Amino acid sequence: MRYAIAMAALLCAAQVWAEEVTVSDAWARATVPGQEAAALQFSITSQKEAQLVAISSPAAGDVEIHSMTHDNGVMKMRAIESLALPAGKMVDLGASGNHVMLNSLKQPLKAGESIPFTVTVQFADKRRATVKAKAEVKPQPESHGEHEHHH
Template identity: 45%
Template sequence: MHLITGIRSTIALAALLAASAAAAEAVSVKEAWVRATAPGQKVAGAYLELTSRADAALIAAASPAAARVELHTMAMEGGVMRMRPVRRVALPAGKWVKLAPGGLHLMLVDLQRPLNEGDRVPLALTIEQADGSRATVSVQAAVRGLAGAKTHSH
């Protein structure tokens, strides 16, 4: 009897992992980067573009570089730009959603160490599909200089 229960548990776990992997493959991420920090700075913004083949939402993020990662947006209120937490970032099927300075972004809070240009920061993005299933998408974000801009020449 224990053998049958064990086999059923193994099959259920395998099905769950396969569904999670398929959901993760349905999400694409590009241009992931984190702004470098100044000495003593304990927070940093992370930015990226993501899309999903089916309706989904970014509902959480984590990184070993920070104690926690929060989803935020920036909005003008009474002539002052304010940062506000958001519970989720909608990912409409087939559309790219940009997390960028001055708008939606990830905030890495209580950094474990300074982030220097050229470093890489691992991010784990939790995606919730329309059916409620969740998947984790792993990304390596490049740390860019304090200006955060791509370099170019004329």
């Protein structure tokens, strides 16, 4: 009986662990021929203050977190080591702000596919948690524009 109670407590703890960080609405745009990098977009919420420190995906040779800044009216982006995740606040990684780049794509992204990826966050106490998620690949829009990537 004592054993059963211990098991229940353990399962409970595992549940809390899993929900500390949630990733939602993940998607990427289908690539065009010759395109070797694509933006991976998603929302992430950490229940505790944390840093987004790494993202990996079997679809890409390298994954970078990019920040976007305005410099004399010109949008510039650069790779950053980590991104702050305020406690309980959803952080949106989209095309127009901070975003994630899948670099050195291993194969073209095709609409309808899903791309698995793993997000690693580090909490203030240095403890790390990983979250696995999948991004839906959406078709290319008819018109181009909004955000150009230079890599």
